[in-house]
Amino acid sequence: MAGIILVALYQVPAIHDRAYFYVASLRSKIYYFFKPPQESAFVPSTESTLDLGAISSSPTPTLTQAPSQATPMTAEQAAPATATPEPTLEPTPLPASVQLQGVIQEYQRFNSCGPANLALAMRYWGWVGDQLDIEKVVKPRLEDRNVTIPEMLVYVQNETSLTGQIRYNGTVSLLKKFIAAGFPVLIERGYVNRDDGWMGHYGVVDGYDDSVVMGGQYDNVLGTPGYAGAVHIPDTFNGEVWVTYDSLQSYWDEFFGTYMVVYPPEREAEVLAILGPDADAAVNLENTIAAITGRLETVEKSEKYFTLYSLGELLVMKKDYANAAAAFDEAFSVYGFLPVDDRPWRMLWYQVGPYEAYYNMGRYEDVVSLAYKTITDTPQPALPETFLWSGRANVALGNTSTAIFDFQRALQWHPNWPPAVEELKALGVDPQS
Numbered sequence: 001m002a003g004i005i006l007v008a009l010y011q012v013p014a015i016h017d018r019a020y021f022y023v024a025s026l027r028s029k030i031y032y033f034f035k036p037p038q039e040s041a042f043v044p045s046t047e048s049t050l051d052l053g054a055i056s057s058s059p060t061p062t063l064t065q066a067p068s069q070a071t072p073m074t075a076e077q078a079a080p081a082t083a084t085p086e087p088t089l090e091p092t093p094l095p096a097s098v099q100l101q102g103v104i105q106e107y108q109r110f111n112s113c114g115p116a117n118l119a120l121a122m123r124y125w126g127w128v129g130d131q132l133d134i135e136k137v138v139k140p141r142l143e144d145r146n147v148t149i150p151e152m153l154v155y156v157q158n159e160t161s162l163t164g165q166i167r168y169n170g171t172v173s174l175l176k177k178f179i180a181a182g183f184p185v186l187i188e189r190g191y192v193n194r195d196d197g198w199m200g201h202y203g204v205v206d207g208y209d210d211s212v213v214m215g216g217q218y219d220n221v222l223g224t225p226g227y228a229g230a231v232h233i234p235d236t237f238n239g240e241v242w243v244t245y246d247s248l249q250s251y252w253d254e255f256f257g258t259y260m261v262v263y264p265p266e267r268e269a270e271v272l273a274i275l276g277p278d279a280d281a282a283v284n285l286e287n288t289i290a291a292i293t294g295r296l297e298t299v300e301k302s303e304k305y306f307t308l309y310s311l312g313e314l315l316v317m318k319k320d321y322a323n324a325a326a327a328f329d330e331a332f333s334v335y336g337f338l339p340v341d342d343r344p345w346r347m348l349w350y351q352v353g354p355y356e357a358y359y360n361m362g363r364y365e366d367v368v369s370l371a372y373k374t375i376t377d378t379p380q381p382a383l384p385e386t387f388l389w390s391g392r393a394n395v396a397l398g399n400t401s402t403a404i405f406d407f408q409r410a411l412q413w414h415p416n417w418p419p420a421v422e423e424l425k426a427l428g429v430d431p432q433s
Contacts, residue, residue, distance in 0.1 A: 030379075035376075035377075036340075037345045037377035037378070038197070038340050038341065038343040038345045039340055040373060040377070041332065041335055041336040041343075042332050042335075042369070042370050042373050043332070043336070044328075044329045044332060044358075044363075044366055045363070045365055045366050045369070046329070046363055046366065047329065048322070048325055048326040048329050049326055050308075050323060050326040050327050050329075050330055051322075051323055051326070052293055052296075054320075054322075054323060055289060055293060055311075055315065055320065055323050094176050094177065094180045095180060096209070096210045096211065097207075097208060097209035097210060097211065098176075098179050098180050098207055098208060099206070099207035099209075099232060100124070100179060100182065100184055100206045100207055102123075102124045103120050103121070103123075103124050103184050103204055103206040103234055104120065104123060104234075105120075105234040105236075105239070105240065106119060106120060106130065106131065106236060107236055107237070107239075108131065108236035108237060109131060109132075109135075109142065110142055110143075111139075111142060111143060111144060111145055111146075111382070112131050112135060112139075112142075112236075113147075113200075113201060113202050113236060113237070114134075114138070114139075114146065114147030114148070114149075114151075114152055114202055115131040115132075115134035115135045115138060115139065115147060115152075116131040116236040117186055117202040117203065117204050117236055118131075118134055118152045118155065118156070118186065118262075119131045119133075119134060120184075120204045120234060120236070121184055121186045121204050121260075121262045122156065122160060122162060122262055124184055124206075125162055125262065125263065125264055127160055127162065134152075134155055137155055137159060138151050138152065138154075138155055139414065140414065140415045140416070141382065141412075141413050141414060141415065143380055143382035143413060144382050144384065144413050144414055145349045145378075145382050145383055146200070146349050146350050146383075148350070149166055149186070149188055149258060149260050150166065152186075152260065153166055153260060156262055161264070161265075162262055162263065162264060162265075163262075163263065163264075163265045163268065164260050164261060164262040164263065165260065165261050165271060165272075165275070166258070166259070166260045166281075167258075167259060167260075167261075167275065167278055167281070167284050168256050168257050168258050168259075168284060168285065168288040168314070169256065169257045169278070169284065169287055169288035169291050169292075170185075170187065170252060170257035170258070170259040171249065171257065172208075172229075172231070172245045172248060172249055174274075175187075175205050175208065175231060175259075176208050177274050178261060178271075178274055179205065179206065179207060179208055181270060181274060183261055183263060183267075183270075183271065183274075184204050184205060184206040185204070185205045185259050185260070185261055186202060186203070186204050186205075186259065186260045186261075186262065187202070187203055187204075187205060187252055187257075187258065187259045188200065188201075188202055188252075188255040188258040188259070188350075189201055189202075189203060189248070189251040189252045189254065189255055190251040190252075190254035190255065190306075190344070191251065197341070197344075197345075197346075198342075198343075198344040198345075198346065199344075199346050199349075200255065200346065200347075200349070200350040201237070202236075203233040203235055203236075204233065204234060205231045205232070205233055205248075206232055206233070206234065207231065207232030208229070208230070208231045208232065209229070209230060209232070209242075210228065210229045211228065211229075212228070212229060212230035212242050212244070213227065213228050214227055214230075214244055220238075220239070220240060220241050220242060221241075221242040221243075221244065222241055222242065222243045222244065222247060223243055223244025223245075223246060223247030223248070227244045227245070227246055227247075229244060229245040230242040230243055230244045230245060230248075231243055231245070231248055253295075253306070253307075253310075254306040254310075254344075255310070255350075255351075256288060256292060256310035256313065256314060257288070285314065285317060285318060288314055289311070289314050289315070289318070292307055292310050292311045292314060293311065295307050296308070296311070301334075301338060301342075302338055302342055302344070304334050305331050305334045305335050305338065305344070306344070308327050308328070308330045308331035308334060309327070309328065309331040309347060309351070309353075311324075311327040312324045312325075312327035312328040312331060312353050312354065312357060313351050313353040315327060315357075316353040316356050316357050319360075321356075321357050321360040321361050322361060324353065324356075324357035325354075325357040325358055325361045325363065328353065328354040328357055328358070332354075345377060348370070348374040348383075348386065349374075349383060352385045352386065352389060354370060355367050355370065355371065355385075355386070355389035355390075355393075356389070358370070359389060359392060359393055359396075362396075364393040364394075364396045364397050365393075365397070367389055367390065367392070367393035368390055368393050368394060368397070371386045371387070371389060371390035371393070372390070374386050375387075375390075381409075381413075382413040383413065384409075384410040384411075384413045384414035384417055384420065385410075387406045387407070387409040387410035387413070387420075388406070388407065388410045388417075388419055388420055388423070390403075390406045391403040391404075391405075391406030391407040391410065391420075391423055392423065394406060395423075395427070400427065403423075403427070404424065404427060404429055407420045407423045407424045407427075407429075408420075408424070411424075411431060416431075
């Protein structure tokens with residue numbers, strides 16, 4: 001009888017989610033204890049040289065306007081989308097503090113950082129729903145490790161009456177401009193959990209205060225002791241927090257200042273005016289590459305790893321695969337010299353640019369090797385993007401049966417995912433089999 005009651009209770013969503021979190025966490029801790037993922041490092045099979053001169057002189061890519069809401073989007077179309085820039089507004093003094101009202105706190109489910117934060121951002125504008133509604137579309141399986149910002153923009157464009165813009169090279173001063181104008185901003189940043197180490201994390205910034213000092217009158221301030229100025233984030237994991245400006249910028253730079261602004265279409269002119277020259281996505285990409293390239297001269301250790309990895313991701317967006325692959329090669333080389341406990345071994349959960357760069361350079365063995373490392377570094381490889389690229393590389397290598405297995409595993413973790421479905425159809429395999 002007790003067993004039946006326990007099974008029944010486990011079906012209650014709130015109880016199921018909490019129980020699943022603890023079970024999954026315990027399983028991970030046991031797995032990582034016997035097989036520490038940070039102790040292994042990926043070694044590329046090919047040495048390549050990063051040509052910074054070629055990066056600075058390469059042509060700007062031609063990007064197109066985002067499809068309208070009536071046209072279904074893909075993640076590739078959503079990141080980035082060019083918008084026609086509006087005239088830059090004359091600078092006006094910003095208030096010393098602003099706190100937007102209407103971003104209602106919601107704690108995330110297991111692996112649901114992205115959907116939970118997107119729900120916060122959209123409900124501010126009157127959208128009715130929660131993270132469960134978003135999950136059904138962008139991550140049907142609870143275990144799926146990550147939802148990217150382009151995938152979230154696809155959801156906004158295709159499933160709601162709102163729209164949005166994704167840009168890079170974000171700064172605290174830009175955040176303050178958006179918030180002062182009434183726009184919360186969803187950012188992607190690094191985050192260090194005391195027990196689990198480095199990981200990626202989203203957050204909706206909905207306020208700032210130039211007077212906040214860590215250790216001062218505010219509770220729950222994260223960052224540098226004594227540093228003045230902080231942003232407010234209704235964090236989906238930690239609750240209401242303030243993060244000092246310098247700490248936020250440091251962790252935000254680990255994802256090259258990636259951010260998304262969600263808004264009603266009728267307010268687009270305001271968003272583009274705040275963006276100024278970066279309203280043009282191609283210009284923003286070039287500006288970000290220039291900023292990241294310049295940063296390489298001053299950073300070292302883990303900052304150098306993140307900077308090189310960021311440069312690789314940006315060059316993949318530009319389809320400069322030769323220099324992207326070289327940047328990733330250098331990033332992995334730096335990674336191998338980092339102290340074991342400081343290695344951000346989860347990076348491939350969030351950004352899969354190395355797969356695309358190596359694949360397009362014909363380095364299929366490197367794709368398969370890196371995918372294998374990523375998959376075996378976690379007790380539950382709910383990483384559909386990794387299986388997708390492994391499958392593509394195995395197709396190129398002539399390993400058709402292994403490729404089919406990879407694509408089917410991608411669909412196991414993300415049912416009905418169009419990229420994996422199309423790959424199986426191209427091999428003459430029924431995706432439903």
